[in-house]
Amino acid sequence: MMLIRSLAGTTICAFLMACSGAASVETPVVESKPAVIEPAAASPTPVAGQAAYLANCARCHGEHGEGTPKGIPMTSGHAIAHSADDYIAQIENGQRGKMPAFKDKLSNGEIAAIVTYVRDVLQADITPEMRAMQHHH
Numbered sequence: 240m241m242l243i244r245s246l247a248g249t250t251i252c253a254f255l256m257a258c259s260g261a262a263s264v265e266t267p268v269v270e271s272k273p274a275v276i277e278p279a280a281a282s283p284t285p286v287a288g289q290a291a292y293l294a295n296c297a298r299c300h301g302e303h304g305e306g307t308p309k310g311i312p313m314t315s316g317h318a319i320a321h322s323a324d325d326y327i328a329q330i331e332n333g334q335r336g337k338m339p340a341f342k343d344k345l346s347n348g349e350i351a352a353i354v355t356y357v358r359d360v361l362q363a364d365i366t367p368e369m370r371a372m373q374h375h376h
């Protein structure tokens with residue numbers, strides 16, 4: 240708490256450039272938000288999605304979506320046939336005995352960022368034709 244408050248004070252001082260007077264120390268400042276990092280919620284960019292993917296998904300689906308013995312590949316087969324909405328549902332609800340549910344663990348923004356990362360970065364080489372060819376059931 241002390242650290243956060245003093246950091247906030249430093250920032251405000253630097254901004255106002257009025258740190259020399261003792262009066263400014265007593266000036267009440269707007270309660271600063273705690274330094275919680277929510278990159279995915281703040282900006283659902285592929286880069287933000289990468290961190291959340293690596294933290295939550297890579298241990299089963301592989302660092303590059305190549306799959307592991309615990310999770311199917313994201314870059315071939317079954318997974319490339321499914322829509323972004325399917326992915327969101329799968330991530331929110333999981334699958335009994337196979338994949339945990341993430342709806343209580345990740346925000347909607349984080350899930351959206353992960354889906355963007357999987358589909359735009361890990362699946363960058365997957366064409367719509369390749370997706371369509373996988374639709375066998």
Ligand code: HEC
Pocket residue numbers: 292295296297298299300309310311317318319321325326329330334337338339341353357
């Ligand atoms: C404990 C291992 C595990 C973790 C962690 C995990 N998954 Fe899965 N996931 C699986 C398995 C196993 C399947 C395949 C289920 C099946 O047999 O259909 C799966 C299926 C999926 C599917 C559906 C693909 C399809 O073809 O239907 C998606 C999308 C997916 N996972 C994304 C994710 C994402 C994104 C994360 C991280 C938020 C994640 N998974 C975390 C094991 C895991």
